Amino acid sequence: MQEVGSGAAGEVGEGMQREEAAEKERKEEMERRHAAKRREDREQKLERFRRTKAALEENLYALRK
Numbered sequence: 657m658q659e660v661g662s663g664a665a666g667e668v669g670e671g672m673q674r675e676e677a678a679e680k681e682r683k684e685e686m687e688r689r690h691a692a693k694r695r696e697d698r699e700q701k702l703e704r705f706r707r708t709k710a711a712l713e714e715n716l717y718a719l720r721k
């Protein structure tokens with residue numbers, strides 16, 4: 657006798673599981689990339705702010721002389 661769930665039907669289920677796992681991994685990778693992009697954008701914005709602040713402070717110092 658053959659076991660229920662063995663053979664081709666079992667292989668199809670395993671293929672679907674692998675496909676679902678691959679899709680989940682793709683989604684997780686995209687989320688990691690988006691998070692890295694948001695972090696990079698935030699760091700660039702902060703750096704622009706720091707440069708602007710330093711330039712303003714330097715200009716104020718020069719005007720006082």
